[in-house]
Amino acid sequence: IFSGRRIDADLYEELEDILIQADVGVNTSLALTERLRKRVKEEKIADSSQLKPILVQEMTEMLTANEKNGFELQPGRLNILIMVGVNGAGKTTTIGKIASRYSGEGKKVLLAAADTFRAAATEQLSEWAKRAGTDIIRQGEGADPGAVVFDACHSAVSRKCDLLIVDTAGRLQNKNNLMEELKKIGKIIAREAPEASVETWLVLDAGTGQNAISQAKLFGEAVFLSGLVLTKLDGTAKGGVVIGIANESKLPVKMIGVGEGIDDLREFDAQEFATALFG
Amino acid sequence: GLGERLQDIFSKLKGKGKLSEADVNEALREIRVALLEADVNYKVAKDFAAKVKERAVGSEVLQSLTPGQQVVKIVHEELTALMGAQQAKLQVSPKPPTVVLMVGLQGSGKTTTSGKIALWLKGQGKRPLLAAADIYRPAAIKQLEVLGEKTDIPVFSLGDQVNPVEIATRALEHARTNGNDYLIVDTAGRLHINEELMQELSAIRDKTNPTEILLVVDAMAGQDAVNVAAAFNEQLEISGVVLTKLDGDTRGGAALSVKAVTGKPIKFTGTGEKLEALEPFYPDRMASRILG
Numbered sequence: 123i124f125s126g127r128r129i130d131a132d133l134y135e136e137l138e139d140i141l142i143q144a145d146v147g148v149n150t151s152l153a154l155t156e157r158l159r160k161r162v163k164e165e166k167i168a169d170s171s172q173l174k175p176i177l178v179q180e181m182t183e184m185l186t187a188n189e190k191n192g193f194e195l196q197p198g199r200l201n202i203l204i205m206v207g208v209n210g211a212g213k214t215t216t217i218g219k220i221a222s223r224y225s226g227e228g229k230k231v232l233l234a235a236a237d238t239f240r241a242a243a244t245e246q247l248s249e250w251a252k253r254a255g256t257d258i259i260r261q262g263e264g265a266d267p268g269a270v271v272f273d274a275c276h277s278a279v280s281r282k283c284d285l286l287i288v289d290t291a292g293r294l295q296n297k298n299n300l301m302e303e304l305k306k307i308g309k310i311i312a313r314e315a316p317e318a319s320v321e322t323w324l325v326l327d328a329g330t331g332q333n334a335i336s337q338a339k340l341f342g343e344a345v346f347l348s349g350l351v352l353t354k355l356d357g358t359a360k361g362g363v364v365i366g367i368a369n370e371s372k373l374p375v376k377m378i379g380v381g382e383g384i385d386d387l388r389e390f391d392a393q394e395f396a397t398a399l400f401g
Numbered sequence: 402g403l404g405e406r407l408q409d410i411f412s413k414l415k416g417k418g419k420l421s422e423a424d425v426n427e428a429l430r431e432i433r434v435a436l437l438e439a440d441v442n443y444k445v446a447k448d449f450a451a452k453v454k455e456r457a458v459g460s461e462v463l464q465s466l467t468p469g470q471q472v473v474k475i476v477h478e479e480l481t482a483l484m485g486a487q488q489a490k491l492q493v494s495p496k497p498p499t500v501v502l503m504v505g506l507q508g509s510g511k512t513t514t515s516g517k518i519a520l521w522l523k524g525q526g527k528r529p530l531l532a533a534a535d536i537y538r539p540a541a542i543k544q545l546e547v548l549g550e551k552t553d554i555p556v557f558s559l560g561d562q563v564n565p566v567e568i569a570t571r572a573l574e575h576a577r578t579n580g581n582d583y584l585i586v587d588t589a590g591r592l593h594i595n596e597e598l599m600q601e602l603s604a605i606r607d608k609t610n611p612t613e614i615l616l617v618v619d620a621m622a623g624q625d626a627v628n629v630a631a632a633f634n635e636q637l638e639i640s641g642v643v644l645t646k647l648d649g650d651t652r653g654g655a656a657l658s659v660k661a662v663t664g665k666p667i668k669f670t671g672t673g674e675k676l677e678a679l680e681p682f683y684p685d686r687m688a689s690r691i692l693g
């Protein structure tokens with residue numbers, strides 16, 4: 123679409139519009155087109171068909187500019203994944219997918235139903251545990267999430283599990299008491315499973331707009347985040363806001379959700395993602 | 402915020418009597434940026450800025466002692482007008498029960514909002530019936546049943562092995578024989594690009610003839626909200642929108658986008674996880690929130 127065009131202000135504006143429509147956000151879109159202009163000038167580019175690949179390259183660089191890309195289970199120790207995020211983002215479903223993947227690889231996986239608040243949350247995760255063929259630690263509705271986590275850590279350690287995945291209740295980042303609850307869960311895990319390798323992932327719905335920046339910021343202030351999961355990329359939303367998050371807080375996207383089925387989970391490929399943004 | 406930025410631009414007006422084309426364009430750009438940062442769709446933001454331009458270069462601004470403030474006032478007024486009227490009314494069917502069909506993307510808040518609307522109706526002395534027509538999501542039926550138990554509102558379910566069209570049809574029959582004056586049908590979240598599932602909604606609509614088809618939209622939705630809203634509206638002719646999770650800190654520009662592209666009223670807002678957290682839509686409050 124951008125071949126055979128004059129490289130002028132109109133073209134840059136059109137490229138900016140594409141980025142904005144993909145939820146890349148105003149500031150990050152400007153930063154990207156700024157980098158593009160600079161490279162066009164430095165590399166003396168005259169062919170407009172070269173602009174898109176350069177932009178894809180710049181986005182890919184922003185997305186991978188950190189040392190924590192990708193995810194590998196650390197062998198010979200307990201790995202703990204804590205899934206956090208706002209209501210309805212896809213945490214519980216993503217846990218089912220991850221559980222199935224590693225259980226299918228012969229790993230010993232345990233789930234912790236630490237969403238003790240929402241109606242039928244435990245039943246929902248229990249169904250996923252069943253489908254993934256893993257055990258689940260759960261307590262009654264209204265139980266203290268900390269108690270479930272405490273229980274789960276001890277079980278995971280004593281059973282010598284490879285992976286414990288903790289499901290938490292959806293929460294909006296501006297709710298201080300709920301952020302405090304998350305901190306408490308983090309502390310319990312650190313205390314009860316000190317030898318474990320722990321990662322906390324923020325689950326983001328690809329349909330989310332710039333509020334994802336606030337989510338990454340405020341969740342990140344409450345707990346140490348090591349990555350993002352971007353869900354619902356099978357829809358028409360592009361999820362471009364993760365570029366701004368990567369640029370600002372160096373948070374890498376670890377995995378993506380591409381459907382509601384148990385196998386609809388992919389490793390994040392930055393170049394593929396950046397290319398699809400223009401699709 | 403936008404207010405201060407517009408004040409700066411228009412303070413140049415003082416003593417000149419007229420704004421330059423460049424100044425006007427700068428002001429419009431500031432307005433567009435503010436809306437984009439609030440997640441208003443970029444086309445909707447462009448159209449809105451063009452609307453404001455007409456008034457911004459008019460005498461009400463140029464002859465004002467505080468032109469910057471005047472422009473802010475215009476932006477707020479135009480935004481509020483675009484948001485539609487304040488309302489929290491469900492249309493009533495001349496032939497009860499009134500059927501309310503809840504639709505939308507995955508995770509937007511349909512099940513919770515179904516419970517909220519049922520509770521709201523019960524509080525008005527009505528006798529709502531909830532129908533569990535999501536047979537796909539694990540424990541979705543259980544989720545609605547728990548909400549029904551908490552509020553002492555009946556939930557019609559045929560389990561997850563019966564197709565949703567059949568469930569909705571039988572729920573309607575049940576409502577009629579049971580004397581329920583409202584039937585709220587909770588459906589599975591779905592993508593607007595899933596033809597089969599969009600067809601399923603059309604079939605439910607054809608069988609139950611809903612008076613209200615409410616599109617449930619997450620207030621933190623981004624640029625894609627227009628595509629989703631347009632598609633659901635095209636498929637079903639929605640009657641209104643519920644904007645959820647407004648208790649968060651999102652600016653909520655999706656509200657303007659959805660209203661602009663469908664023309665349909667935002668009827669309610671979700672302001673929390675509890676079933677009491679349902680409020681009418683306040684257009685002026687939403688306008689202030691979007692402008693930040």
Ligand SMILES: Nc1nc2c(ncn2[C@@H]2O[C@H](COP(=O)(O)OP(=O)(O)OP(=O)(O)O)[C@@H](O)[C@H]2O)c(=O)[nH]1
Binds near residue numbers: 208212215237
């Ligand atoms: N299309 C699509 N739907 C998804 C994806 N991931 C999750 N969902 C759906 O999104 C909805 C919400 O998923 P949940 O797993 O319940 O989300 P959650 O974050 O655990 O929600 P809360 O616990 O209520 O905060 C469900 O209908 C899921 O099937 C995805 O990658 N693609």
Ligand SMILES: Nc1nc2c(ncn2[C@@H]2O[C@H](COP(=O)(O)OP(=O)(O)OP(=O)(O)O)[C@@H](O)[C@H]2O)c(=O)[nH]1
Binds near residue numbers: 510
């Ligand atoms: N804070 C807040 N949370 C809400 C609101 N409305 C719904 N939720 C939460 O959002 C999450 C998703 O709500 P659901 O009612 O399961 O959404 P749904 O549209 O039925 O999801 P699917 O059936 O999977 O498509 C749950 O955690 C709800 O408690 C709201 O207004 N505010």
Ligand SMILES: [Mg+2]
Binds near residue numbers: 215291292
């Ligand atoms: Mg959940």
Ligand SMILES: [Mg+2]
Binds near residue numbers: 511513541590
């Ligand atoms: Mg639901």
